[in-house]
Amino acid sequence: MLDTIAALLLAHALADFVFQSRWMVENKHDMPPLLAHTAIVFALSLAALGGAFWPALLVALLHLQIDFAKARLGGQSLGPFLADQAAHGVAILVTALLFPLAVANGLWPAIHADAGQAMALLAGLILATRMGQFLVGKLMAPYADAIHEEDGLPDGGALIGLLERGLTFIFVLAGQTTGVGLLIAAKSFLRVGTANESRKMAEYVIIGTLASIGWALLVAYGAQWLITRLADG
Structure with missing residues (x-):
């Protein structure tokens, strides 16, 4: 399960803090940028999980709901930001609990045995910076x-x-x-x-x-x- 958490953390870090454009951030109350961001979350999650479709879809849909709620209820201050990220963390944990073998049954173990560690390292670096x-x-x-x-x-x-x-x-x-x-x-x-x-x-x-x-x-x-x-x- 931990390798699934590492993979989803990396996908989330990339989606929210590397590939999310200013247009997506400032217009997330509109459906097109929100769906574009969700598509990025899904694609990155699918890649990080090594092709596991259903857990990637689940975490993307949860991400969509959380961002939809924040765009309408939250603000731009520290409190809503932390609440939003905590909700995404819960979504990642729930997905990993439901699909604990998503990474183990995917493509990455056959490519490199230490893929989970590498994803955890990269996710940590992005989240830290x-x-x-x-x-x-x-x-x-x-x-x-x-x-x-x-x-x-x-x-x-x-x-x-x-x-x-x-x-x-x-x-x-x-x-x-x-x-x-x-x-x-x-x-x-x-x-x-x-x-x-x-x-x-x-x-x-x-x-x-x-x-x-x-x-x-x-x-x-x-x-x-x-x-x-x-x-x-």
Whole structure:
């Protein structure tokens, strides 16, 4: 069952945080973009499961219902985002419980015995970096109006966040957790001048950094646990 969870997690991460366009996000209350996104979920789930049609269809239909509800009931803040992702997690778990052998009976075991571990690793990396970008962005949105940073590069903060979460994920999976401490120290040192100019900026940087790296650590250890269980099983 765990390999099915890993496959569906990868499909979800790719569908929601890599292949979902801005048009789909901003117009999901309309049926064409919602159906286009659902088709991507189905195609990616079918591929990740190695050709298992029915579980791919089930998770895609559940995804459709969750996104339909969010588009009409939810907002764009952190709370609805977390609720939406939690609902997708439940949908993945339900599908894996109903079809625990979806991956085992598919094409991937014949191609590579460690396919489940590879999918868990890639899913973790995407969730740590790209999902973390949206999560931290929504967390920090209420404080953004109080911060006026004029000299930054366009999208520089977003890129820094992606890099720090990616490096944190890699450090944990490589067993080099000391590197996470060095990463925090390096970022703190580089931002100390800016932070000293404003208490608001200092607090903004601290909250954003801790949230970003904390999320990456959580996902990294979760991925590590899943990979270990798949290797033992």
